[in-house]
Amino acid sequence: MERLMSGDFDVKAKHSSEEALQKWRKLCGVVKNPKRRFRFTANLSKRYEAAAMRKTNQEKLRIAVLVSKAAFQFIQGVSPSDYNVPAEVKAAGFDICADELGSIVEGHDVKKLKFHGGVTGVSEKLCTSIVDGLTTTDSDLLNRRQEIYGINKFAESQPRSFWIFVWEALQDMTLMILGVCAFVSLIVGIATEGWLEGAHDGIGIVASILLVVFVTAISDYRQSLQFRDLDTEKKKIIIQVTRNGFRQKLSIYDLLPGDIVHLAIGDQVPADGLFVSGFSVLIDESSLTGESEPVMVNSENPFMLSGTKVQDGSCKMMIATVGMRTQWGKLMATLSEGGDDETPLQVKLNGVATIIGKIGLFFAVVTFAVLVQGLFSHKWQAGTYFRWSGDDALEILEYFAIAVTIVVVAVPEGLPLAVTLSLAFAMKKMMNDKALVRHLAACETMGSATTICSDKTGTLTTNHMTVVKSCICMEVKVVDQPTKAASLVSEMPVSAVKLLLQSIFNNTGGEVVVNEDGKREILGTPTETALLEFGLSLGGDFQAERQAVKLVKVEPFNSTKKRMGVVMELHEGGLRAHTKGASEIVLAACDKVINSNGDIVPLDEESINLLKDTIDQFANEALRTLCIAYMELEGGFSPENPMPVSGYTCIGIVGIKDPVRPGVKESVAVCRSAGITVRMVTGDNINTAKAIARECGILTDDGIAIEGPDFREKSLEELLQLVPKIQVMARSSPLDKHTLVKHLRTTFGEVVAVTGDGTNDAPALHEADIGLAMGIAGTEVAKESADVIILDDNFSTIVTVAKWGRSVYINIQKFVQFQLTVNVVALIVNFSSACLTGSAPLTAVQLLWVNMIMDTLGALALATEPPNDELMKRSPVGRKGNFISSVMWRNILGQSLYQFMVIWHLQAKGKALFSLDGPDSDLVLNTLIFNSFVFCQASFSTNLKTIKLFLK
Numbered sequence: 001m002e003r004l005m006s007g008d009f010d011v012k013a014k015h016s017s018e019e020a021l022q023k024w025r026k027l028c029g030v031v032k033n034p035k036r037r038f039r040f041t042a043n044l045s046k047r048y049e050a051a052a053m054r055k056t057n058q059e060k061l062r063i064a065v066l067v068s069k070a071a072f073q074f075i076q077g078v079s080p081s082d083y084n085v086p087a088e089v090k091a092a093g094f095d096i097c098a099d100e101l102g103s104i105v106e107g108h109d110v111k112k113l114k115f116h117g118g119v120t121g122v123s124e125k126l127c128t129s130i131v132d133g134l135t136t137t138d139s140d141l142l143n144r145r146q147e148i149y150g151i152n153k154f155a156e157s158q159p160r161s162f163w164i165f166v167w168e169a170l171q172d173m174t175l176m177i178l179g180v181c182a183f184v185s186l187i188v189g190i191a192t193e194g195w196l197e198g199a200h201d202g203i204g205i206v207a208s209i210l211l212v213v214f215v216t217a218i219s220d221y222r223q224s225l226q227f228r229d230l231d232t233e234k235k236k237i238i239i240q241v242t243r244n245g246f247r248q249k250l251s252i253y254d255l256l257p258g259d260i261v262h263l264a265i266g267d268q269v270p271a272d273g274l275f276v277s278g279f280s281v282l283i284d285e286s287s288l289t290g291e292s293e294p295v296m297v298n299s300e301n302p303f304m305l306s307g308t309k310v311q312d313g314s315c316k317m318m319i320a321t322v323g324m325r326t327q328w329g330k331l332m333a334t335l336s337e338g339g340d341d342e343t344p345l346q347v348k349l350n351g352v353a354t355i356i357g358k359i360g361l362f363f364a365v366v367t368f369a370v371l372v373q374g375l376f377s378h379k380w381q382a383g384t385y386f387r388w389s390g391d392d393a394l395e396i397l398e399y400f401a402i403a404v405t406i407v408v409v410a411v412p413e414g415l416p417l418a419v420t421l422s423l424a425f426a427m428k429k430m431m432n433d434k435a436l437v438r439h440l441a442a443c444e445t446m447g448s449a450t451t452i453c454s455d456k457t458g459t460l461t462t463n464h465m466t467v468v469k470s471c472i473c474m475e476v477k478v479v480d481q482p483t484k485a486a487s488l489v490s491e492m493p494v495s496a497v498k499l500l501l502q503s504i505f506n507n508t509g510g511e512v513v514v515n516e517d518g519k520r521e522i523l524g525t526p527t528e529t530a531l532l533e534f535g536l537s538l539g540g541d542f543q544a545e546r547q548a549v550k551l552v553k554v555e556p557f558n559s560t561k562k563r564m565g566v567v568m569e570l571h572e573g574g575l576r577a578h579t580k581g582a583s584e585i586v587l588a589a590c591d592k593v594i595n596s597n598g599d600i601v602p603l604d605e606e607s608i609n610l611l612k613d614t615i616d617q618f619a620n621e622a623l624r625t626l627c628i629a630y631m632e633l634e635g636g637f638s639p640e641n642p643m644p645v646s647g648y649t650c651i652g653i654v655g656i657k658d659p660v661r662p663g664v665k666e667s668v669a670v671c672r673s674a675g676i677t678v679r680m681v682t683g684d685n686i687n688t689a690k691a692i693a694r695e696c697g698i699l700t701d702d703g704i705a706i707e708g709p710d711f712r713e714k715s716l717e718e719l720l721q722l723v724p725k726i727q728v729m730a731r732s733s734p735l736d737k738h739t740l741v742k743h744l745r746t747t748f749g750e751v752v753a754v755t756g757d758g759t760n761d762a763p764a765l766h767e768a769d770i771g772l773a774m775g776i777a778g779t780e781v782a783k784e785s786a787d788v789i790i791l792d793d794n795f796s797t798i799v800t801v802a803k804w805g806r807s808v809y810i811n812i813q814k815f816v817q818f819q820l821t822v823n824v825v826a827l828i829v830n831f832s833s834a835c836l837t838g839s840a841p842l843t844a845v846q847l848l849w850v851n852m853i854m855d856t857l858g859a860l861a862l863a864t865e866p867p868n869d870e871l872m873k874r875s876p877v878g879r880k881g882n883f884i885s886s887v888m889w890r891n892i893l894g895q896s897l898y899q900f901m902v903i904w905h906l907q908a909k910g911k912a913l914f915s916l917d918g919p920d921s922d923l924v925l926n927t928l929i930f931n932s933f934v935f936c937q938a939s940f941s942t943n944l945k946t947i948k949l950f951l952k
């Protein structure tokens with residue numbers, strides 16, 4: 001069975017090819033009600049449409065770039081374009097219309113841009129300022145802006161009404177056949193036995209059809225609403241903008257043309273716009289065009305398209321066109337039908353349903369033949385072979401109905417539905433537990449996870465960083481309070497303080513701003529804010545430091561380089577470079593150091609050792625260390641060149657504290673008892689990582705901690721030995737993480753969950769069986785590669801996800817047992833008694849009832865059981881575990897046998913047992929049998945709720 005279940009379908013939990021999905025659907029297409037089965041799955045034709053759109057986008061863009069390049073050559077002679085501002089735009093107070101803006105950005109039209117006075121010119125025509133952003137005090141202007149240019153939302157398909165779901169539920173082959181049966185039975189019944197007396201059966205069937213239809217429709221409808229909610233939740237993105245001169249956070253839906261947006265590595269460009277200022281911006285346009293080569297964006301090529309991603313660098317952008325006017329908007333509208341790929345369990349259970357359906361069909365035909373044959377032989381004996389009455393016709397109709405109902409009951413239509421139901425239920429509950437599921441399949445995969453590769457920063461730690469120790473000018477100081485920081489300044493040489501503050505405030509990706517309430521606010525990553533805070537407590541002034549110099553180049557931080565740097569032009573003349581980053585790396589680039597007298601001395605053996613010891617000492621106290629250095633650029637510097645990589649003078653080292661989150665230790669222990677190995681993969685220093693890992697209980701005495709560069713050097717044989725024991729990997733590059741995950745998955749057959757926040761975690765998240773991205777610290781790129789978003793960035797939430805995953809898996813297993821048992825019993829009882837006695841104890845209406853109870857209510861009851869703590873006390877299923885375990889087979893067969901015996905006994909001996917006789921005895925007995933059948937199922941299903949599915 002297990003083999004049959006997996007079938008030839010190549011549908012995986014993640015990244016199934018479109019062909020595989022298509023092929024699978026074709027295979028299942030011949031089964032009952034394909035339409036209903038694929039209700040909540042992805043609309044493949046829309047996907048093809050979107051892929052085609054990407055292709056045309058790519059072509060369009062290529063041509064636009066070529067044309068604008070050609071135009072660029074003749075730019076001197078800009079012919080005055082014949083652009084006329086439409087009257088209504090003019091009346092609203094603007095000087096450029098949305099179509100013109102669209103043609104500039106989408107067409108990469110340098111000529112037109114030049115004609116409108118460049119980015120500054122366009123900003124004036126849009127009544128905005130590239131420094132202060134939009135002014136929102138004038139609400140009238142804001143409204144007009146919306147009217148003229150639209151809002152940044154995409155057209156969504158209309159929510160489907162309840163009646164559509166009713167209509168869909170009605171399109172069930174078997175229900176339709178039964179409907180016809182009911183109709184005929186009503187007509188024949190009323191014709192032969194008169195109204196009411198003869199209408200019994202017909203009305204009964206109609207009522208149960210209606211009930212089935214409504215229960216299904218209600219449950220489908222509620223599910224569709226829930227998927228919709230989750231969909232909107234998925235799309236909620238907050239971005240930083242400058243409005244009224246203040247930097248603030250805003251939902252991308254509220255963006256308007258003219259807004260100044262701040263973008264950093266990992267962000268998604270929220271609308272079409274023009275580059276204002278920034279450094280080393282690389283844009284990945286693949287989501288829009290399918291083109292994988294990143295594009296450099298700068299003042300020469302200032303066009304930024306909605307939906308593309310910032311791969312490197314940071315910049316300010318002015319929004320030009322929004323929402324449905326952008327290509328991205330059109331693409332999104334195509335894909336807005338949503339839907340998810342089939343999950344492996346759905347595929348498996350669809351396979352089961354198909355097989356059993358065929359068996360059921362066979363039995364149904366045989367049963368019908370046997371029953372009809374019985375009638376014939378009966379008539380033969382009675383000698384009424386050639387006389388046919390309405391009653392006989394009714395009889396045959398009844399047989400036919402029984403045959404149809406056997407098919408209805410035999411096809412475990414509820415199985416794939418139960419999976420969807422159970423997953424959707426878990427999804428909703430997980431949302432309450434702060435985990436947003438992006439792909440349904442993740443819920444079920446998470447249940448079998450055997451390894452979690454966790455980030456350190458932000459996941460295991462709180463991500464609230466403060467500088468607590470420093471070693472400036474070779475002197476170690478504790479600076480965990482502002483007063484201590486202030487005294488540090490008085491003890492330090494003046495020149496060193498000056499350099500330090502200049503470095504902290506200029507060589508940063510963060511910013512100190514005053515918000516609209518007049519309060520000081522520090523923006524940036526936690527590491528940056530910690531440093532800025534430190535700078536402020538030393539008495540520094542952000543704005544003053546910023547104005548004192550002019551930045552000529554910024555190389556923003558990324559996890560591969562693990563450092564950042566700036567080159568600045570000093571007011572007094574001369575160029576200076578500042579760098580900061582992972583201490584070992586930056587220290588290795590230094591050959592001088594500032595000593596305690598403020599003199600610059602060569603970095604000799606002794607001072608190197610002293611600094612290295614300091615780094616180790618800080619790291620062993622679980623502090624994140626950062627080295628700060630600078631260098632005078634006497635030979636000049638051209639912004640096109642990369643920053644120098646050596647010859648720096650070390651200013652000092654800071655130790656940043658990032659405490660472990662409360663509850664992490666307990667969660668790690670839970671994982672351990674659940675057979676899930678937790679490994680830490682971090683970009684931080686190995687000693688810091690080890691110290692934190694020990695604190696969380698991840699690193700044990702027999703575990704290994706390794707640095708990324710070492711890991712990379714290992715041969716394949718060494719890795720085979722090493723990988724299972726690795727508990728901490730420090731100073732890892734994004735590729736190391738990817739390699740580790742790949743080995744764990746392929747070589748060791750583990751089911752791996754990976755957490756990540758950065759852009760560079762994307763490959764590992766993609767490779768993992770379940771990618772978990774951080775909701776708060778995570779970048780858009782990481783979130784998009786993930787299957788689940790951990791909204792509170794907390795490791796404990798990951799454990800909750802695992803728990804829910806297990807509960808989904810077990811609930812579905814229980815439901816499968818239940819349904820298979822009911823199917824087997826219903827099938828055998830009807831078939832055997834039809835063969836042996838020539839009549840069926842369970843009538844069509846009764847079978848329909850049972851079917852409804854099984855399919856809908858049974859699924860609701862069993863598939864929505866919440867998890868308990870017991871779940872986390874046994875080992876995970878892993879990759880190899882059979883879905884239908886041997887214990888389950890035992891349960892199914894045992895139960896079927898028992899139920900069959902009970903019913904058979906009633907059938908054979910029932911009349912004697914309950915001393916039934918008289919004209920109604922058959923009817924009473926059948927009712928008895930039916931009720932026993934139902935009670936058997938009911939008690940079995942309650943049993944299942946507590947039953948153990950695994951042998952210890």
Ligand SMILES: Nc1ncnc2c1ncn2[C@@H]1O[C@H](COP(=O)(O)OP(=O)(O)OP(=O)(O)O)[C@@H](O)[C@H]1O
Binds near residue numbers: 457525557560583681
């Ligand atoms: N803004 C920054 N500027 C300069 N250096 C930084 C900055 N942020 C972090 N670093 C340095 O880079 C190192 C690694 O950072 P990276 O982003 O790779 O790891 P992380 O994501 O912070 O850690 P984890 O992988 O555990 O989440 C840090 O240990 C720190 O020394």
Ligand SMILES: [Ca+2]
Binds near residue numbers: 683757758
């Ligand atoms: Ca990270």
